[in-house]
Amino acid sequence: MNFEPLLDRIYEAAVDPEVWPSVLHDLSSTVEGAGAVLLTRRSDAWLGWRCSAELEPGLDAYLNSEAALQSQTFARLVGANRAGFITDQELFADAEFLADPMMTEWATPNRLHHGAATAIHVPTGDLVVVQVQRRTGRPPLDWESIRRLDAFRPHLARAGLLATRWRLEQLRAAAEALALIGLPAAVLDANGKVLAANALIEEMSSHVVWLPEDRLALTDSTATVLLRQAVAHIREPAATSVRSFPAMGATMSDPVVVHLVPTTGRASDLFGGGFGLLVITAVVAPDAPDAALIRGLFDLTPAEARVASGIAEGLSVNQIASRNKVASETVRAQIKAVFAKLGVNRQSQVAALLAAVPRIPIRNQSSL
Numbered sequence: 001m002n003f004e005p006l007l008d009r010i011y012e013a014a015v016d017p018e019v020w021p022s023v024l025h026d027l028s029s030t031v032e033g034a035g036a037v038l039l040t041r042r043s044d045a046w047l048g049w050r051c052s053a054e055l056e057p058g059l060d061a062y063l064n065s066e067a068a069l070q071s072q073t074f075a076r077l078v079g080a081n082r083a084g085f086i087t088d089q090e091l092f093a094d095a096e097f098l099a100d101p102m103m104t105e106w107a108t109p110n111r112l113h114h115g116a117a118t119a120i121h122v123p124t125g126d127l128v129v130v131q132v133q134r135r136t137g138r139p140p141l142d143w144e145s146i147r148r149l150d151a152f153r154p155h156l157a158r159a160g161l162l163a164t165r166w167r168l169e170q171l172r173a174a175a176e177a178l179a180l181i182g183l184p185a186a187v188l189d190a191n192g193k194v195l196a197a198n199a200l201i202e203e204m205s206s207h208v209v210w211l212p213e214d215r216l217a218l219t220d221s222t223a224t225v226l227l228r229q230a231v232a233h234i235r236e237p238a239a240t241s242v243r244s245f246p247a248m249g250a251t252m253s254d255p256v257v258v259h260l261v262p263t264t265g266r267a268s269d270l271f272g273g274g275f276g277l278l279v280i281t282a283v284v285a286p287d288a289p290d291a292a293l294i295r296g297l298f299d300l301t302p303a304e305a306r307v308a309s310g311i312a313e314g315l316s317v318n319q320i321a322s323r324n325k326v327a328s329e330t331v332r333a334q335i336k337a338v339f340a341k342l343g344v345n346r347q348s349q350v351a352a353l354l355a356a357v358p359r360i361p362i363r364n365q366s367s368l
Contacts, residue, residue, distance in 0.1 A: 006030075007155050014159040015166060017050060025052035027152060031145035033132045034112060038156075039063075041074065041127045055133060058106050067101035077119050077129065085116040085132075085149040089140050107133065114140040116149060120157045128160040171275060172196040184208075184280040186216065188260070190234045201280060206249040207256055208280075223247035223258060227278075230260040234276045244298045245342060246349075247280075257281045257298075298341050307334045308342075311350045 006026050013019035024036035035052035037059065051059055062068055076091040088097050097103060098113075107113065117131040132149065134141065141149075171187040175198045178185040184201035186194050194214045201208060209217045218224045226245045244259045261277045300308060303324070310320035317335070321328045335347065344350055 003151070006152070010152070010155050010159050011162070014162040017163075020050035021052050024050065025054070027130075027149075028052060028132045030148050030152075031116075031132060031141060032134065032138070033115070033141075034135045034138075036130065036132045039129045039131070040122075041129060055110070055112070057110055062102070062106040065105065067105040071100050071102040073100060073102045073117070074119075074129070077117050078127070082118070084153060085118045085130075085141075085146050087116045087141050087146065088114055108136070111136045114138065116141045116146060118149070118153055118156075120153070120160055122160045128156070130156055167275075168195060171277070174277060178279060186278045188231060188234070188276045188278055190231065190275075192216075192228065192231045195275070201278075204280065206251070206254060207247060218247050218258065219250045220247040227258060227260065231276060234260070234262050246344070254282075298338075300338065300341060304334050304338050304341070307331055308338045308350060311335070311338070311347050314351065 006023070009019060009023050009026070013023050020038055024038060028034065028036040035054035037049060037051040037055055039049040049059065049063060073091070077086065080086050080091060088094075091097075092100065098108065103113075107115075112133040113136045115131060115133040117129055120128040120130070122128055130153075132141070168187075172195075175185040175187055175196050179198035179200050182200070184198065184204055186197035186201050189195055192215050194216055202210075207219055209219055211217055218227060223245055230243045243261070244257060247256050247258050248254070249256075257280070259279045259281065261279065262275075298305075298308070303326075306324055307320055310323060315323070317328050317331050321331045324331070335350075338350060339345055342350060
């Protein structure tokens with residue numbers, strides 16, 4: 001077993017996720033495995049994963065399917081509560097294991113059978129799972145194989161710890177960088193817990209309410225509902241929940257726009273899955289609405305931004321259609337899309353919101 005070089009590469013993978021596939025291949029080779037998978041898990045969902053090339057076919061589809069939620073492998077692994085690798089034979093009778101959705105939907109079609117796995121806790125509350133599989137026809141992993149894998153487990157745990165802290169520091173740095181250009185910001189996890197916040201958002205008592213257990217809400221109750229919906233969908237980049245929406249201050253004045261930007265979405269984001277960057281932009285009244293800024297602020301298409309700008313100018317549907325050389329029915333459909341993205345349900349609300357566009361206040365260089 002080439003122990004020392006593999007240890008070095010495990011720690012290298014902690015800061016470079018692209019190294020994990022080859023590390024996992026070599027880890028499985030120490031016990032004559034076909035390959036290995038590294039996964040991160042929050043209570044109800046797989047957040048990210050990497051695997052050796054041999055185990056890649058069908059894995060992404062399986063982990064995003066209902067079958068993955070129905071599998072008993074994770075529950076039994078966690079329930080065993082072992083600080084080490086544990087074999088499938090210790091968790092299941094063989095017939096039961098072969099009938100599990102993990103086997104029927106992914107492993108068996110890829111000629112995989114016996115394996116061993118371990119679950120490791122990391123500071124975010126997530127679990128890191130390392131799973132090694134052998135090809136069909138190969139014997140179960142024996143005591144000597146488990147001993148070899150357990151020798152690597154402390155280093156896999158430390159790599160997970162380092163990767164998690166590295167990712168959190170990156171997110172904290174992002175929040176502080178936004179403070180330098182005058183933007184209040186905070187980093188939230190998928191449960192709405194605040195992991196980092198800059199001083200500007202901490203001072204926004206007219207718009208932000210700080211709750212127990214490091215959570216926050218908005219003084220605007222409607223905006224709070226939209227924020228909670230967006231947080232619930234942090235793990236889903238393609239979700240249709242509104243991620244940029246207006247919010248009023250405690251006195252129903254001082255409008256701001258709240259953005260929740262998912263910081264993940266790729267399977268390679270092993271230790272950063274399910275984080276979102278909350279940014280609040282002030283709005284000030286300009287001479288006229290700017291379609292380009294409206295588009296960027298609310299993630300509108302160019303056509304939707306032109307329609308929104310027309311509403312802000314007080315134009316009718318027919319006038320907007322004439323200006324943009326499209327049918328009135330097209331404009332009405334685009335207005336519905338604008339409503340959904342802005343989190344409103346009336347044109348008057350669109351006009352009130354888009355009567356202002358964001359202006360990023362740049363701090364005086366001498367104050368930095």
